[in-house]
Amino acid sequence: MVSIEGLGKDFGSHTVLHHVDLALQPGTLHGLVGANGAGKTTLLHCIYGLHADYRGTVRETSGQSIRACTGLLPYEPYFYPRITGREYVEFCLQARGRPVPSLAGWNELLELPLDQYAEDYSAGMKKKLALLSLLVQDFRYLVLDEPFNGLDLSANLLLMEVLRRLRQQGTGILLTSHLLGSLTELCDEITVLAEGRVLRHYPATDFARLPTDLLGQLHQQKLTALMALLPLA
Numbered sequence: 001m002v003s004i005e006g007l008g009k010d011f012g013s014h015t016v017l018h019h020v021d022l023a024l025q026p027g028t029l030h031g032l033v034g035a036n037g038a039g040k041t042t043l044l045h046c047i048y049g050l051h052a053d054y055r056g057t058v059r060e061t062s063g064q065s066i067r068a069c070t071g072l073l074p075y076e077p078y079f080y081p082r083i084t085g086r087e088y089v090e091f092c093l094q095a096r097g098r099p100v101p102s103l104a105g106w107n108e109l110l111e112l113p114l115d116q117y118a119e120d121y122s123a124g125m126k127k128k129l130a131l132l133s134l135l136v137q138d139f140r141y142l143v144l145d146e147p148f149n150g151l152d153l154s155a156n157l158l159l160m161e162v163l164r165r166l167r168q169q170g171t172g173i174l175l176t177s178h179l180l181g182s183l184t185e186l187c188d189e190i191t192v193l194a195e196g197r198v199l200r201h202y203p204a205t206d207f208a209r210l211p212t213d214l215l216g217q218l219h220q221q222k223l224t225a226l227m228a229l230l231p232l233a
Contacts, residue, residue, distance in 0.1 A: 001023055001060070001062075002061075002141055003023050003060075003061055004056070004057070004058050006021065007043070007056035007057075007058065008054060009054040017042060019197075020039075020197070024173075024174050026141070026170050027167055027168075030191065031183035032193060033178075033180060033191070038193045044072070047066065060141075064140070070141040071141070072145075074145055075146050075149070079126065079129075081119055083119075084114060085115070085132075086114040089136065092133040092137075093133070096137070106135055124151050131147065141171065142166070142171060146177060147175055148177055149177075184210065
């Protein structure tokens with residue numbers, strides 16, 4: 001299990017995360033939602049170790065290094081200029097000292113022009129390429145920042161099925177998304193983050209309350225204005 005306890009993070013005098021507690025179990029899908037600026041990406045970067053100067057603890061309870069057993073999908077994956085899709089995946093594997101397997105099976109699903117330069121890919125293709133570099137590795141956990149962003153409907157549906165099957169095989173997955181419907185359909189638990197604080201952890205049995213709760217928590221003043229503009233009969 002990945003255990004996050006009392007996690008806090010500052011950028012200068014601005015506190016972005018306040019004492020966040022969260023647990024990611026193997027074989028579960030855990031969603032993270034919140035408005036822009038809530039601290040979601042910062043939290044993921046702290047978990048993975050891209051930020052080291054945080055308060056609290058992040059640990060894998062069996063004693064493994066988080067980096068060694070976890071794959072990270074950034075919100076905007078970066079690709080070096082003049083590197084092909086195939087070379088990018090090979091680079092990611094070689095950086096971890098892992099053998100490069102055949103990519104044919106996974107690419108039959110993702111349909112990427114692997115011998116073309118990655119910088120010329122569309123936004124959706126870049127997201128799929130970054131996903132491919134994770135899927136060909138046997139990670140115990142995946143941390144995915146907006147994995148559905150930029151993908152078309154077909155690719156979104158395929159990715160949802162991929163995530164379900166990874167969960168069934170025992171992978172623990174933490175993902176953010178602005179598509180609340182995708183998270184409620186996929187996840188076992190959803191955590192709501194607002195202004196760097198955990199508002200609530202929702203088990204699947206409480207997902208029906210999420211849209212109403214989020215409106216009230218994130219847009220109370222705007223809901224009052226909306227009632228004046230569009231009063232209910």
